[in-house]
Amino acid sequence: MKQRYVLRVNGRDLEAEAGAHESLLDVLRERLRLTGSKKGCNEAECGSCTVLLDGRPVVSCLVLVPDAADRDVVTIEALAEEGVPHPIQRQMVEQGGVQCGYCTPGMIMSAYALLRDNPDPTDEEIRFAISGNICRCTGYGKIVKAVRAAALEMKEQSGNGGAAS
Amino acid sequence: MRFDYFEPTSLDEACGLLREGAGARKPLAGGTDIVIQLRRRAAQCQGLVNLKRIPGLADWSCARDGGLHIGACTPMRDLETAAAVAGGYPSLFEAIRVVGSLQLRNIASVGGNLCNASPSADTAPPLMVLGATASFRNDDGGQESVPVEDFFAGPGASVLGNAGLLLSVDVPEPAPHTGDAFERFTPRSAMDIAIASAAARVTLDPDRDHIEAVRIALGAVAPTPIRALRAEDLVREKEPTPEVLQQAGAAAMEQCNPIDDIRGTAAYRKELVRILVVRVLRRAVERARGDGGTETP
Amino acid sequence: MSEDPSTETAEETQAPYHWIGKNVTKPDALEKALGATEYVGDMVVPGMLHGKILWADTPHAVIKRIETEEAARVPGVHAVLTSKDVPGSNRFGLAVPDQCALAEEKVRSVGDAVALVAAEDEEAAEEAASKIKVHIEHLRPILTYADALDPDAPKIHEGGNVFQHTTVRKGDLDKGVRESAVIVENAYHTHRMDHVPMEPEAGLAYVDPSGVLNILVGTQYPYRDRRQIAPALGLPMNKVRVIQAPIGGGFGRKDDITAEIHVGLLALKTRRPVRLVYTREESLVANTKRHPMAMNFRTGASADGRLTFLDGDIYGDTGAGVSLGAYVIKKAGIHATGPYDVPNIRVDTYTLYTNNLTSGAMRGFGVMQAAVAHESQMDQLAHKLGMSPLEFRLKNCLKPGLASSTGQLMNEGCGIEATLQRIKDYMSARELRFNRPEAASSDS
Known part of the structure; x- marks a missing residue:
């Protein structure tokens, strides 16, 4: 078998x-x-x-x-490279987007794919991208905020010639 | 849920494997329906025949004068992200965009949505109003085409026999002054299955006053997706006034034959049909006139 | 959901406390964001077996006989257990031990466990569970409030189907009715609801060399779990250790026993570590829910817009087990007046056994069900009086110095007036209006 x-x-x-x-x-x-x-x-x-x-x-x-x-x-x-969390991971922590944590990895993967294709998404685009990821703790607000903050951080990094993923 | 698994690389091989199975093997495209059914033991099968390694079955194209060609295994998300589909066939785009989640649409295929033959299949009403044809290999290995509206035989049943295979869905290029729209009702705004759905396509006369041609199709309100023919008769060659559209809604409501189930009662579904038909007709007319109608309410 | 900066107050951000009013990063958040946190379903220990439950799948029945021989013969199976194999009381429950770990003579709900399997892998366990034959005789299921209140209906538990009746009495109801210019009377039904924590329930148990049964579980209350596990399995309290694992959401339902006793029993019997992970479907079927309630409320107000009385009955469907239902439903009665000053009150609550799924704790704990009724009553009274629903609430809300329905004197922490005032300010600053027109008192 x-x-x-x-x-x-x-x-x-x-x-x-x-x-x-x-x-x-x-x-x-x-x-x-x-x-x-x-x-x-x-x-x-x-x-x-x-x-x-x-x-x-x-x-x-x-x-x-x-x-x-x-x-x-x-x-x-x-996603973390050499122990350094990806900006989405860091912002999920800092913005309070993580509570029980069970939806978090899947949520981050959806956000990761979004920001790779669309580095400057609107809130509506963020919500659409994570609409297939259910979270029962946060009410999504802080997750959207985290993705928005991560997008900004990644843009700044690439603007400074840093290694944006 | 154990089963044999096959990965044919040609159509002949795939059809042969299905024929040998004599009904105990099922084709696998995206697998987003069949895998769940097998896990829930809602479907029985001894083997899955994966079609995705057959060259060409997942190809799609949109030519200016050739319409839209959709290989049966084309992931829905490919069409969803194509500007040519959103712009040229908005009802299909609107239907695809609400199927499951984005992560599901990266796997799920349009062909699978049709072959699964759920009465609530979201892509069926738009493909019906767009005049799409389904091309398939029949049980005997011969090639056939039918309009998508003739593809369904009942809940979970299509014209495909045990060894038949859907190859492609072809949508003709729309005529000038044509618009189409799809809408469904679900309690949640994402990740849900339609309680009722409707699609419409209208072609206006060159002055854009009267409806020359019209098609209306309904989902989740009969054993298969259906055309609302009487409603079509009521608006054809008419000026699309609010009253005319209301009459079409009422006629569609009379024509459908929904069931009571956990998602909604028959009476509620009928009421939804009345409202959805008016909305899709209105938006289709707006699009045919070229004055917007792209916004979903 | 969207954060409006105007709703943040200066006091909150300038509080002179170390933690209060500050944004605090959760210490375990990074590990979770990295995907490194191991929930019970992610854990593997050497020699671990996989547990599977056979559910009753029928609401009310007498068990005649259970055949396990064929299941035991499935390759890889180490144990097939029924209630006969339980060394202790086999009973658990938060308020009263009225639930069986494994069904004995009777099945009381589709979510009752009938038998357990431990096997080398999940597929073998599943196959074995499907080969257990349970011979039953169906009993009439008690599924509605009316069935449960019918004195001639079959009794689900020996004590009858009305588990508890509580009363709230205050003032003089007749006087309240006499002083009323408007009265509204309505029946409200709220539905059963699942918490749907993202992590389906799971447990991992092993007996350590000192003979202690260790149970890893995402629970809300390890010590109360232990108080239920030890007697059910016939162990002294000091031979059971419940280890709090990361919890993928609880919202009240993981207050109750979930996988603990089952996985513990399998580990005791096989002397191997056993992991048991619910499927989503099992999680939906087997664990506690929010109580459905039926509420008949009659509420009055005087011509000048003062609440005069509440006359109400609340029926709560606790399912086949009480869990915390007796407290939840009593609480709905205590909160039936909401955050409002009602001088004359009669409220009765009934905690009813049915053959539906057991209901227990869920966010709000009975208060939300009551709110559906009292807030709808408030809107309708305001409408009849031709008052703004906001002004009507401001006029009647509890304030320091007033007492609740059960006589609790309000002092600090009574924030309803400030909350309503803030809504009023917010609405007037933005010229927002209520959709529903304010009717004259003669209307309807």
């Missing part, structure tokens, strides 16, 4: 034995021990499992592992 799959996760080729029916999320969490992506519903309703697949944010709970083989997967674990 089980097969060996090679997944390109966070820039590294990782091997995992799994059944074809297993989801990318389960393989990341249970086989590769990358548990930053969360399992809030397992049916694409909550967004807490959001990862990038070939650069696109997807709900990893619905991607079957053979479908992810030989494709680029980026998870929350890859």
